[in-house]
Amino acid sequence: MTISTVLTSRLKDPSLALDKALVGGEWIARAESGKTFDVTNPATGEVIATLPDVGKVELVRAIDAAHAAQKAWAKKTGKERAAVLRKLFDLMVANADDLATILTIEMGKPWAEARGEILYGASYVEWFGEEAKRVYGDTIPGHQADKRIIVVKQPVGVVGAITPWNFPNAMLARKMAPAIAVGCTMVSKPASQTPLSALALALLAERAGVPAGVFSVVTAIDAAMVGQEFCANDKVRKVTFTGSTNVGRILMRQGADQIKKLGLELGGNAPFIVFDDADLDAAVEGAMISKYRNNGQTCVCANRLYVQSGVYDAFADKLAAKVAQMKVGNGMEEGVTTGPLIDENAVRKVKEHITDAVSKGAKVALGGEPSPLGGLFFQPTILSGVTSDMMVATEETFGPVAPLFRFDTEDEVIAMANNTEFGLASYFYSKDVAKIFRVAEQLEYGMVGINTGLISTEVAPFGGIKQSGIGREGSKYGIEDYTEIKYLCLGGIE
Numbered sequence: 386m387t388i389s390t391v392l393t394s395r396l397k398d399p400s401l402a403l404d405k406a407l408v409g410g411e412w413i414a415r416a417e418s419g420k421t422f423d424v425t426n427p428a429t430g431e432v433i434a435t436l437p438d439v440g441k442v443e444l445v446r447a448i449d450a451a452h453a454a455q456k457a458w459a460k461k462t463g464k465e466r467a468a469v470l471r472k473l474f475d476l477m478v479a480n481a482d483d484l485a486t487i488l489t490i491e492m493g494k495p496w497a498e499a500r501g502e503i504l505y506g507a508s509y510v511e512w513f514g515e516e517a518k519r520v521y522g523d524t525i526p527g528h529q530a531d532k533r534i535i536v537v538k539q540p541v542g543v544v545g546a547i548t549p550w551n552f553p554n555a556m557l558a559r560k561m562a563p564a565i566a567v568g569c570t571m572v573s574k575p576a577s578q579t580p581l582s583a584l585a586l587a588l589l590a591e592r593a594g595v596p597a598g599v600f601s602v603v604t605a606i607d608a609a610m611v612g613q614e615f616c617a618n619d620k621v622r623k624v625t626f627t628g629s630t631n632v633g634r635i636l637m638r639q640g641a642d643q644i645k646k647l648g649l650e651l652g653g654n655a656p657f658i659v660f661d662d663a664d665l666d667a668a669v670e671g672a673m674i675s676k677y678r679n680n681g682q683t684c685v686c687a688n689r690l691y692v693q694s695g696v697y698d699a700f701a702d703k704l705a706a707k708v709a710q711m712k713v714g715n716g717m718e719e720g721v722t723t724g725p726l727i728d729e730n731a732v733r734k735v736k737e738h739i740t741d742a743v744s745k746g747a748k749v750a751l752g753g754e755p756s757p758l759g760g761l762f763f764q765p766t767i768l769s770g771v772t773s774d775m776m777v778a779t780e781e782t783f784g785p786v787a788p789l790f791r792f793d794t795e796d797e798v799i800a801m802a803n804n805t806e807f808g809l810a811s812y813f814y815s816k817d818v819a820k821i822f823r824v825a826e827q828l829e830y831g832m833v834g835i836n837t838g839l840i841s842t843e844v845a846p847f848g849g850i851k852q853s854g855i856g857r858e859g860s861k862y863g864i865e866d867y868t869e870i871k872y873l874c875l876g877g878i879e
């Protein structure tokens with residue numbers, strides 16, 4: 386297929402821009418169906434690549450190759466797998482500039498932020514390369530004189546992975562690294578809007594020594610077909626998914642027949658609470674990164690900002706002053722802090738949330754309109770006077786809109802913060818230690834940022850409760866999800 390020179394001309398190593406899918410160790414330029422799909426730059430609307438739209442034939446071939454390769458890969462020692470992941474980490478860092486350019490041009494986020502994502506994704510590869518040597522088991526005192534009990538952990542087997550467009554490198558690295566660290570193999574399907582980052586990662590993995598078949602990247606428009614095959618094919622032992630709760634629900638239903646092992650990182654609706662005793666400048670800094678990182682297109686973005694009455698006006702003024710300094714534009718341009726939204730649906734949802742809030746009494750304190758740049762660009766926005774009956778209170782905006790809610794008491798804000806089916810990330814600012822423990826213990830979320838707006842790191846367990854998902858990614862907890870526990874009972878030991 387094709388890759389635009391708009392992209393390749395910007396790369397030190399143009400070979401990192403792939404117009405092929407990786408199926409069982411073979412780079413294929415053309416699907417058997419002959420079908421293709423385009424990848425466009427959301428900042429300009431230009432077609433930057435045309436890729437093979439692989440079908441079930443190629444997908445099953447990738448799954449069969451992963452199954453065939455898995456036993457040999459699992460027989461490698463943890464140390465041998467660690468060495469391959471270390472090499473991949475080194476290659477990701479060495480090629481971070483090119484990987485960032487590919488990411489910005491296919492997804493839109495500003496280049497500096499894209500490079501940050503590459504290093505974030507690489508941190509998972511580094512972390513799980515180290516963990517590969519530490520998949521410990523147990524010995525348990527026997528329950529009878531002649532018994533000896535050993536607990537071992539073994540790789541789950543073939544893993545199907547489906548990843549979203551908003552972090553096209555890091556979300557895949559955070560799945561692929563633990564999987565191959567423990568001896569699993571993986572077939573992955575990136576979002577059709579942003580497949581190039583995944584393909585570049587697959588090329589570097591190949592260069593790092595990941596054997597053929599161990600890691601495939603299938604490029605497909607028919608995501609539902611991929612999910613159905615992952616759930617129905619008994620060679621696939623686990624499905625790991627990051628994306629919307631709706632699709633997570635579909636996968637759970639589809640996986641039920643085989644009791645498929647699932648890892649689900651789904652939607653969020655994060656509260657961001659500023660108490661009267663907060664350090665306001667720190668709270669504003671935290672709100673800026675928690676709300677506007679990736680143009681508000683992250684599952685852990687502050688979706689509702691609750692500000693206690695005593696500091697509401699001061700916080701709102703300080704936040705507006707900071708947001709007014711943001712620069713909307715093409716992520717490849719120097720100084721741009723805010724790129725385009727991913728597509729027209731995203732723009733439509735942002736507009737809908739603003740219109741609904743204003744119709745119910747909220748005020749636009751800043752922004753509120755599409756950017757004069759046109760296209761998919763939107764002004765960073767602050768809404769004031771927001772109330773719980775508005776869509777922004779119950780739906781994830783996934784865009785650059787900060788809705789400010791006023792509250793009076795601690796009990797009132799905890800009840801409002803917990804009043805959602807989601808439970809991924811939450812944040813609050815206070816200097817009172819007793820209050821910090823009281824509030825943190827009552828918030829019904831998998832992750833709580835306290836006096837910080839950025840909690841994502843490879844060393845901690847990332848994930849949610851309620852309808853935000855199942856399982857954790859990153860940290861020592863993240864590798865467990867790719868292993869099965871086996872208990873050996875040795876008898877006759879007289």
Ligand SMILES: NC(=O)C1=CN([C@@H]2O[C@H](COP(=O)(O)OP(=O)(O)OC[C@H]3O[C@@H](n4cnc5c(N)ncnc54)[C@H](OP(=O)(O)O)[C@@H]3O)[C@@H](O)[C@H]2O)C=CC1
Nearest residue numbers: 548549575576577608609612628629632650651652653684
């Ligand atoms: N918890 C977390 O870490 C994250 C959660 N999210 C959540 O996801 C949403 C936004 O991301 P978005 O990418 O639009 O989410 P989607 O769920 O629409 O897409 C995520 C991935 O799933 C694929 N997909 C779509 N439909 C199906 C299906 N029926 N079966 C199998 N796979 C399918 C998509 O393919 P294709 O795009 O090619 O259609 C894409 O690769 C938000 O709610 C956000 O909060 C997003 C990122 C991280």
Ligand SMILES: O=C(O)[C@H](O)CS(=O)(=O)O
Nearest residue numbers: 551552682683684685841
């Ligand atoms: O996809 C996402 O939103 C990521 O999980 C957010 S983070 O890990 O970069 O915080």
